[in-house]
Amino acid sequence: MIVALKIGKGFKKNHSNQNIPPGPWKLPIIGNIPHLLTSTPHRKLRDLARIYGPLMHLQLGEVFTIIVSSAEYAKEVMKTHDVIFASRPLILLSEIVIYNSTDIVFSPYGDYWRQLRKICALELFTPKRINSFQPIREEVFTNLIKMIALEKESPVNLTEAIRSAIYTIISRSAFGMKCKDQEEFISLVKEVVVIAGGFDIGDLFPSARWLQVLTGMRPKLERLHRKIDRIHENIINEHKELKSKAKEGQGGVKEDLVDVLLKFEDGNGNNQDICLTKDNIKAIIHDIFGAGGETSATTIDWAMTEMVKDPRVMKKAQAEVRQVFNEKKSVDEIYINELKYLKSVVKETLRIHPAAPLLLPRECRHVCEINGYDIPAKSKVIINAWAIGRDPKYWTEPERFYPERFIDSSIDYKGNNFEYIPFGAGRRICPGSTLGLVHVELALAFLLYHFDWKLPNGMKSEDLDMAEIFGVTVRRKQDLYLIPIAYSPLFVT
């Protein structure tokens, strides 16, 4: 009753005099929640937008939500009014698990978030830093290829093999070593990614704390936090121990991403203007592992899936990779920019399967007008990048996987072409895109150079299961199993 009264009062008070965007019928109290009772909200939101338009509103419990489904309105939100929409809505997950939303992804817009982005731009993701991790990438992908070669033409769980390789690279780049709790960390991150989709009932009624307890979400998140925090604590302690040993002359230490972050702890050293607490550092570690790992691994998985479905594309990409690397007999990151067709394959994969199909939600910081519609303050704003990437208004044959559409196209990843925004746009654009793309392109070059791939059990490519699991990233529901057929005698020295 209290919730019902609150919603009714709130809705009248806030929106009755405003010209809010159209939306479907709604029920008392729960509003449009029934519209989202689906396992694939990005698809359902696209279908609704076809009826109610590219700027639509949904009342999801207490949360007034705006859904953006066209490049024109995406530009309004992420360019024209970017500063108004530069914050993130708070969700229970980020409050409990991610140290009161003090990471980069969930941090509200303001000075603290600006400082974090400065650390990203000047320290964490500079071209020099990304290059310094090149030996790690090459070693891990070479091991991946050796491991696959041992399978001797029997089916390999490529999804798992890729995920493990990507997380090993991230662990070693970020933590200097393979995290000893890596497998547990990966499965915890997988859980976080699904919950971070943001449609949990507790988040739709933020004022009803009892609901968060009743649904079991709060205790579940508290348990998740304790487990994740223990892993973060170990990582930081190990770094501090190694550092003090190095000071005592017991071995040189190469700087990894956690070392960089520790330089800012409590205003250490010369960095008095930026000051991070231990919990802030743990929150950022969580982003690097979560935001960096799932997105890249999922993209590689979808790219392989699409190429297996269309052998023409696979053959063409393979021919290019082999032509560039045949002389050397192995893949070398230095020449990766010569792989024009493979780069188009990656672009096309991110168009048709953007790793984060609804990007990350924004929050309207104060009332704003778009094309005559009023967007109330505190509205949650969801941009359906997946729907925009498949809209026939911008793309010919949008459902077809056709990398050639990007050859000679000027569309890039920088968020200037709003029909193509796999890394978002504006102030909140992904700061790790260069690193993510290096992982994706290099992994595919290795996989395509060393093996031909076929489906197991005589399965036909058109029978490949394309079902998805929705979360903040959308991955394949079934792991991808493929049979590798070695292309050349491997690793002849």
Ligand code: HEM
């Ligand atoms: C293929 C790989 C990747 C994809 C598709 C991807 C995609 C995205 C998207 C769509 C956003 C939201 C942008 C917005 O709200 O406008 C985002 C934000 C973010 N990404 Fe990535 N990402 C990838 C790789 C990475 C990597 C490797 C890292 C770091 C190691 C990273 C760290 C982040 C962070 C910290 C944010 C939050 C930025 C903010 O809110 O200010 N991402 N990413």
